[in-house]
Amino acid sequence: MTALHLPAPAPPRAVLFGFPPVGKRWPGAVRAALALGIPASIVAALGYHQQALTVAIGAFAVLYGEGKAYRARWKVVTIAAVALAGSAWFGALVGRPVHRAIAEGHTHFLLLWVVVAMTTVGLAAAYAADALRLGPPGGFFFILATEIGSLIAGSGMPPAEIAGWGAVGGASSLIVSMSGLLRDPRAPERAAVAAAxxxxxxxxxxxxxxxxxxxxxxxxxxxxxxxxxxxxxxxxxxxxxxxxxxxxxxxxxxxxxxxxxxxxxxxxxxxxxxxxxxxxxxxxxVPMPRPGIRYRLVRSLHPNSHAWTAALRLLVACLIAGTVAVAIGSKRPDWAVIAAALVLHQGPDRIMGTYRGVHRIVGTALGLLLFAALYELDPTGLWLILLLAALQFMVEMLVARNYGIAVVFITPLALLMGGSATLAASPASAMGERLVETAVGVCVALAVLWTVDRRSHRRILRWVDGRVAQLIAATARRLDGAPAGAPAVLELRRDLEFELAGSAMAGVDAAHNDPAWTAPRWPAHSELHHLGYDVLGGLWALPPDGRPDTATTAQWSRRLNALAEARARM
Structure with a gap:
């Protein structure tokens, strides 16, 4: 099997220290900075300094619209803004009584409720992002919004007010994200075609x-x-x-x-x-459109789906990391939950997840040094807002090129966004706690990544290849009584193309995590993949009222039967 070209993960040196070109990032980075800086500056100028930091919660919504056509972008950014404000409200609703009770002398183990709240939001966000195949930035910012909402509520701001100010940031995100529409309505499409x-x-x-x-x-x-x-x-x-x-x-x-x-x-x-x-x-x-949201969410409600496995691992890691942090006396177990979620929220395979964990630890250590230097400047008011906007700009410029370097700027951004609750403590104390909690979260996440359902890649590959085979068979059967352009056939073609993309990703994960197991199965996996595209290509070439000849469909069936026999022997 040495002749097989199995997909191999990038070498550690390339991932950990590489700085690959990723195209023009600065326009999106500018939008991210403006979405945060403009509304926060206005709110601060009106005298609402604490609320100005709360606005930043909704400002993250701009990130979800990057790269999308304006016709779809406004919907995505609006949904993200509502979800971010809702996450902050939920975090505040849970965090407010918890922080009040602890301030009155009750046990700090009540912080476990905050851990559970963050984990709940993280579970839903990670599942949805994976099932919908949204890609970066994934579900992380919803977990962060829950954390920030809980923290701000501890200083006395009502949950509804927190959500309201977050919505102001979301509205700013929508305006900034759509600002180029009048100048060039097709700018995102031009950029995507040029990048391709x-x-x-x-x-x-x-x-x-x-x-x-x-x-x-x-x-x-x-x-x-x-x-x-x-x-x-x-x-x-x-x-x-x-x-x-x-x-x-x-x-x-x-x-x-x-x-x-x-x-x-x-x-x-x-x-x-x-x-x-x-x-x-x-x-x-031309590829088929993606299936609808309902199809993608329901499809992944299966123990063998990638989204299910990613959500399960995040659930286990966040609960354990937060519990360990509370058990060792930490006042901020949310940091441990955030660190664990950052490693796992996009469901990476074990190799890439380990790289991400190393980036997180090293980047956090360096980021704490940057935070100490910034803390000495004693940023307040407008200067603090401008600093947060600058950090947000740097994060967006770097996160797609080298995650470890981006974390150097993510760390002070997260600490400074904590506002008075963070800056009231000594910088040495905040830095020490941050490093310890990050280490706890990353170590727990890596342990979960390598031990919990460690052979899930095998089940996922079998499951998604099985779905591809079923759709090929269903398409061939449907063509007996319907033309290539019939609605039922078009729906099968759409679903088949979607599952083929999932099959390719599942194959890569299996090859990265378990090459010895994957190698003997790869030829059948590859042949199934090519058969699926043969079916799609043959149907695409036909007129809407055309049908493939019987010899073609018979050949598809023979190839599919041979693959079924090969898979049964493994």
Whole structure:
């Protein structure tokens, strides 16, 4: 099996110390800084200094709209803003009586209620983000909003007021996020198409013998799919959302189509692509739209889904980390919960999760030194708000390039956002507690990552490949009595493409975590993947009222039966 080109995780040096190019990040970073800085400055100027920091909760909503077409962006940012304000309200509702009781002399073990509240929000956010395949920033900021709401409520601000000021920040996020609409309504689509073109050109000109060539190929595929989805969200594809045979005559659609043809040609000419093991299968066809939200959420309500496993691990790690922190006498167990959630909230495989944990520990230690220097400046009022905006800008500039360096700025941002509750303590005490709690959270998260359901990647791969096989069979059966453009067939095609993407991700996770187990199963996994795209490609080439010939569907069935027999023997 040594001839197989199994996906391999990036080497530690590249992940821990690398600083790869990720395209133009500064526009999004500026929007993130302005969404926080503008409303907080106005609120502070009106004399509401404590409330100005609370506004920052809703300002995180701007991050969820980045890269999306304006037609879809306003919905995403609005939903994120409401959810962030709701998370802060929930955290405040739980935290207020807890902090009041502790101040009156009751046991600090009451802080476990805050741990449970943060874990509950984290569980829901991690599941939803994974099931919907939202990508970064995932569900982390909802956990952070719960923490901040709990902390601010401890200083006496009512939960409803906290949620209200968070909503002000959310409104600012919406305005800032949509600010470019009048200047260039198609700016996100142009940026997505340009990013896809740059990624494809980088792969096409890459040295095939270099270790970075497979990653360049994978990045080109991801950027291409993201650009198609952006054009779809922007309404640039003709027909109904399920019909993709006909394209719009918009120049961006033609440009992206040409980019896809270039990638397909580059893959065909790449001698390192092994058809028996590689999953990159890009053809010059427009992808189907993503299934609806309900489908994606319900689909993942299964113990073998990736979202279920990611949420389970986060649940266990956050509860244990918070409980350990309370047991050792910490006054801020929320830091341990946050650290654990940061490692696990996007459901990384064990290798990449371990890298992330190392980044978190080292970045936090360096970030605490930066916090100490900033604390000596005694930032208050407008200066504190400008400092928070600058830190937010740096985080957005760096987080996609090197997470460890980004954490250097995330740490003082989180500490300073704690407001008076953090700054009232001595900097040495705050730094020491932060480091200890971060270490507890990261260590617990890594222990959970390597021990809890440690063979989940096997179940996930079998499950999602089984779903692909079922959809191929169902599509072939449906074509006996319906044409390629029938609504029922279009729905099956849409679901099949979605599951094929999940199959590819599950295969990569299995190869990273368990290459010895994955290697003998990889040829069948790869063949199933290619069969699925053969079905999609064959149907896409047909007119809406056309049907594949019986020889073609018979061949699909034979290949599927052979794969079922091969999988049964393993």
């Amino acid at each position: 073109g740059s990624a494809v050109d980088a792969y096409a000109t890459a040295d095939r013998s270099s270790a970075t060539a497979p990653r360049a190929r994978h990045l080109a595929s991801l950027k291409l799919q993201a650009a198609w989805h952006c054009l779809d969200d922007g309404g640039l594809l003709d027909g109904s959302r399920e019909r993709r045979r006909h394209r719009s005559d918009h120049p961006l659609v033609g440009q992206l189509g040409a980019t896809q043809v270039r990638l397909s040609a580059a893959l065909s000419a790449d001698p390192t692509v092994d058809p028996d093991s590689d999953l990159d299968d890009i053809r010059p066809l």
